Amino acid sequence: MTGAPRARTAGRGRRPGPTETREAILAEAREMFADKGYDGTSLRAIARAAGVDPALVHHFFGTKEGVFVEAMRFPVDPSVVLPQLLSLPRERLGEAIVRTFLQVWGDADRRAPLLAMLRSAMTNERAAAMMREFVTSALLGRAGAAGDVPHLNIQAAVGQMIGVMILRYVLRVEPMASASEDELVALVAPTLQRYLD
Amino acid sequence: MTGAPRARTAGRGRRPGPTETREAILAEAREMFADKGYDGTSLRAIARAAGVDPALVHHFFGTKEGVFVEAMRFPVDPSVVLPQLLSLPRERLGEAIVRTFLQVWGDADRRAPLLAMLRSAMTNERAAAMMREFVTSALLGRAGAAGDVPHLNIQAAVGQMIGVMILRYVLRVEPMASASEDELVALVAPTLQRYLD
Known part of the structure; x- marks a missing residue:
């Protein structure tokens, strides 16, 4: 996992839109929940893995529960x-x-x-x-x-x-x-x- | 599925022992339950598939329930x-x-x-x-x-x-x-x- 959001279009340098960023965060969260469990995952760590500010994760999903609910559907x-x-x-x-x-x-x-x-x-x-x-x-x-x-x-x-x-x-x-x-x-x-x- | 018990040692012509016959019946039963469901499977059909007499299946397992319990563990x-x-x-x-x-x-x-x-x-x-x-x-x-x-x-x-x-x-x-x-x-x-x- 690099620090950059996965949704960024490779080689274009274009800034990812909100939908792509959101999906990138959820993809990192899914992987992290599966790997480290619910307790072992923090909102901050998800943000770091997705290369975004924790405030943005909070803005999109509210709480860790909210990220889990979305990531795991x-x-x-x-x-x-x-x-x-x-x-x-x-x-x-x-x-x-x-x-x-x-x-x-x-x-x-x-x-x-x-x-x-x-x-x-x-x-x-x-x-x-x-x-x-x-x-x-x-x-x-x-x-x-x-x-x-x-x-x-x-x-x-x-x-x-x-x-x-x-x-x-x-x-x-x-x-x-x-x-x-x-x-x-x-x-x-x-x-x-x-x-x- | 041939009519012969699967446990028969290929090419030897030896009669299968009781343990081999029992296992052969269970193997056929497992396949038949999975394929045709519980209701669609009969003791008689299991016996036929295993190439043995229905009385032998009855002797080993009692009822269809008994075969299921053993076959599906x-x-x-x-x-x-x-x-x-x-x-x-x-x-x-x-x-x-x-x-x-x-x-x-x-x-x-x-x-x-x-x-x-x-x-x-x-x-x-x-x-x-x-x-x-x-x-x-x-x-x-x-x-x-x-x-x-x-x-x-x-x-x-x-x-x-x-x-x-x-x-x-x-x-x-x-x-x-x-x-x-x-x-x-x-x-x-x-x-x-x-x-x-």
Whole structure:
């Protein structure tokens, strides 16, 4: 990796446009997250690798979470979705989480990168570490800080949703695959509610 | 595929021993399950492909489930484990299921083939179909026949366990990865119990 943005047109000396710079930053970020994990990567190091000022990375993506979400095409930005969920009355949280998962996983374009990451994590320890660190820091750190719910309970709730999503959208087992959103809310929301109460 | 068992030593004309014949049957079964799915494969067709009598396949493996479990190295034989679970008093079922999952997934050798199948199912529709059909027929058919629990509820319970297993053994997120068996029973068994009551 040289210090120069990769998107620069070789030999022309033309300054890269904002789109090219953005893509160059994301390419460096993708490589760095895969190589050093989520915790081992900083916004500053990504900027250095892409040959740009850290302020520009901040300007484009806000936080490290934001860079990760874009670079890995992670289909949800926890820094956007979690505050929304946590602003709800506690007793509506179970239902809101079920509907959020169904919305994200029900969209094949958003599901695909998530499944790709999960597949990698199943054979590759580095990929597992990256996902583990992102889940821990961006998701649990934020959710835990906002409430008094033990992390183990949050993980049981997330586990419930991951498993149901795999049965519904990957294995497509019936009747789970064809159940309506309301049926799944009625079935699963009380479970989440119990974990989070 | 010729009609002769693959394990026969080429050009020697020697009769294959029981171990070789068993392996030859499993090799044909593996190919046939992957190619035609679980529902599209019969004990008779496996026998034909392996060039042996169906009675011999039955003698070695009992049922089609038994062949699948051996051929795919599926770490649990539903025809053994489900009757054990279903013989328990209903109110102990939640705990027993949690402990069974932890026992199977906690063993790296039993976890590996399961993860391999799950990975394949994430990218390959044939692999997904095979796993879906096996889960539906061998697991849900059996569990549903024995009780009055709706399939959707059984799947929500299985989903809870799959998700927790992925967080604990694949992503190894803390504190889930280090939680004791008893902690997980206390956390998750009431959820399963609710689905199955």
